[in-house]
Amino acid sequence: MDGMTPFRQLEESLNSASAARTAAQRSNLLPVTAAGYMSWRERSLTLLTGSAFPLSRETQLFLRLCRPAAGQAWLDVGTSGGYYAGLLAGAGAHVIACDLSPAMLRVAQRRESSPLIEWALLNGEATGLPDASLDGVTVGATLNETHDPRALLREAARLLRPGGQLWVMYLARNGGPWQELLSRLGGLTFLDPAQVREVLPGLERTDLLRMRDVVFERHVQSR
Numbered sequence: 001m002d003g004m005t006p007f008r009q010l011e012e013s014l015n016s017a018s019a020a021r022t023a024a025q026r027s028n029l030l031p032v033t034a035a036g037y038m039s040w041r042e043r044s045l046t047l048l049t050g051s052a053f054p055l056s057r058e059t060q061l062f063l064r065l066c067r068p069a070a071g072q073a074w075l076d077v078g079t080s081g082g083y084y085a086g087l088l089a090g091a092g093a094h095v096i097a098c099d100l101s102p103a104m105l106r107v108a109q110r111r112e113s114s115p116l117i118e119w120a121l122l123n124g125e126a127t128g129l130p131d132a133s134l135d136g137v138t139v140g141a142t143l144n145e146t147h148d149p150r151a152l153l154r155e156a157a158r159l160l161r162p163g164g165q166l167w168v169m170y171l172a173r174n175g176g177p178w179q180e181l182l183s184r185l186g187g188l189t190f191l192d193p194a195q196v197r198e199v200l201p202g203l204e205r206t207d208l209l210r211m212r213d214v215v216f217e218r219h220v221q222s223r
């Protein structure tokens with residue numbers, strides 16, 4: 001694969017999702033979607049929040065609240081262009097950056113060259129990674145696109161060691177017609193913060209920031 005490191009791949013984990021991919025998940029398999037993703041990502045939060053929200057602002061928010069540290073082990077679920085994986089590796093953490101889309105992983109691998117990142121073709125709803133093996137998990141907007149967001153959150157909670165952190169960024173339910181249409185046509189899911197919390201009984205929500213429908217949350221696994 002162009003001299004790049006091959007992805008880690010757990011067939012069992014991928015197969016469990018293949019029968020039930022959402023339209024959004026399938027669209028992310030296309031090389032054209034992968035090629036254009038980061039330029040959308042750089043502008044998306046400004047459009048969705050209605051205020052200036054470049055990636056640098058999200059970076060500051062994440063690093064200030066989560067403080068990833070050298071030597072820690074993190075998982076970035078649905079890494080796409082590798083944005084969160086790059087931040088984590090920049091802080092010295094080891095990262096498994098997973099996605100269902102080989103095209104996304106190829107783009108991400110070109111953008112982020114840190115040896116601290118392991119690129120993995122894995123389903124975030126069933127990673128096959130060991131219980132309590134991670135210091136942190138990031139889920140940047142993957143919650144809206146995955147087939148079963150509750151399964152994805154439960155999987156993240158399973159992977160966290162006591163005191164481990166979960167960072168989630170997602171579009172919350174607003175009950176409007178656009179979200180209704182996106183759910184019907186794209187298979188997207190919009191949870192609200194109370195529904196996210198319900199799925200994570202063993203975690204404490206330490207931070208919640210909502211700007212229009214864009215929500216950032218930090219949760220910590222109980223000790």
Ligand SMILES: C[S@@+](CC[C@H](N)C(=O)[O-])C[C@H]1O[C@@H](n2cnc3c(N)ncnc32)[C@H](O)[C@@H]1O
Pocket residue numbers: 017025028029041077078079080081082083084098099100101104122123124125139140141142145146147152
């Ligand atoms: C909205 S993008 C997320 C972008 C990225 N986290 C960020 O913050 O820039 C969603 C990504 O999640 C991937 N994805 C969707 N469902 C997934 C799953 N169950 N497991 C792993 N990746 C998934 C898609 O292929 C896509 O690349």
